[in-house]
Amino acid sequence: MNKKELVAVIIIVALSLIFYFGIKQPIVFSSTVSYIITALIGLVLLYIFIRTVGGKIFGRRTVFLFVGIAVVLPFFMTIKQPIKSSPEVKSLYDAVLALKPDSKVLVSFDYDPPSAPELQPMAESFFMLCFERDLKLIIMGLWPQGPQQAEMALQRAFLEPDIAAKNLKYGVDYVNLGFQTGNEFVIQRMGSSFKSMFQTDYYGTPYDDIPLIRNVTNFSNIDFVFNLSAGYPGTVEWVQVAVDRYGVKLGAGNTAVQAPQMYPYLRAGQLVGLLGGLNGAAEFEKATNIIGKGTKFMVSQSFAHVIVIAFIIIGNAAYFLGEKRREENKPNQTGMNNQPGAN
């Protein structure tokens, strides 16, 4: 660690301590201040664009700074955005609404903490919707940390007064079967016998001692499956094994990076609905009318997208103007580096 890095770390730690101990109330900018800050950011971006057109090349540190600002500042802002549910989100919501009370819903948590910012809001709102609709939840995970993420989502759901008032009982209204290694082979074995893969639940209770799943033999006893996936094994494996072989009705929540791969399954009807990334989480919250982290974080996401687009435009301006200048100076100069980010 060099001197500069050490100073940066000290500043970050000092600021964190000041914020943690010095500021008791959460900082919230009013709408006016929020829009003024947004306008200022826009003006600075315009200034960068004009300077770039003038020949000045900005380095990657400027991009980092702006992305940092775009992600952090919106947490303090009061900006409302119109969120509209897309057809794939609506169809998932409708599929859950179509389930009768006491229907059994299997939820597979196939992700770990790195993907939690995108998938955890989906898990929380999905749980809340299921509990509101009096659906029975059977939770499992093909990723080792999945069941732990499910526990966190359950804790969050139980904070809602309406759900807390239902006095839901473990083993009767919901159960966590835990993690099972074996990737798609777990799904395949569940097609013939759940118990062969989960002889005890997450807490070590034998399968037959849990009232909710005592009579669940295989997928034919499950009304709906929802998969939260961040990679392999995940939605693709659930489609290929559970849907194609056993005729399961499947909905999925995926990270934004993975979601485009799921559209062929969605178009073919193998997936009844899809939540893609944080935007999908926010749209699902809008559909369910349960506002959570997905909606709150969307302002940051919007800002970040706009900043990236702005810098791509600036980068292209630098590239084309650099090319033009290179053409003009060809007889006089060679080897000029006009690529942005070179410094």
Next chain:
Amino acid sequence: MRREIPLIITAFVGIVFIIQYFIPHYPFNRLNGWFSDWFSIIGACAIWLGALNLMKISADRVYRKKRDWFYSVVIIVSFLMITIIGFAGGPDFRDYGTGFDWLYRLVYTPLSATMFALLAFFVASASYRAFRARNLEATLLLVAAFIIMIGRVPVGDAIGKVLHLPESIMPSQIAGWIMGYVNAAGQRAIMIGIALGIVSTSLRVILGIERAHLGGD
């Protein structure tokens, strides 16, 4: 025999898995169940093997004082700490409020999310430096990326409303069309290509033509 036996096992298991897909009845369903159970058992052992291998490599790096050996110390200390706290917690070590849960929720989760969040910076920087409208294909990609990026966040439609765009050409609508048709078509082509590749590779493995999985050439 060191090569023949694994090849016979591979061929037998592969053939059983193919047959049981089309004939899910005795004895193929029973064999399928056994092999799937064995896969889970081997998978569980592989998790331990991976963890112990990580410890061995890290300890070796520290012992030999290789470059950045300090990070290996962090790995060993973290591994031992979470293992000891987990075992000390007894059967209910994952319950809400235990030491293991505390480490998971308040240390591991934010650290992992932070590492993942760094992608935003790298993606932004890489796009700034490399995403150029150099030719027609690159320009099409750039335009599609713009529409998707702006259409997949609510600010896209907000801008559309300011510009009084009709509902049918709102950024979210165009982004949805690109994802549902253009992207789906491309993804299908890729998936079919991958599937054909998997089929041919699987056949080569089952027939013993492809032997890379045995550790040879």
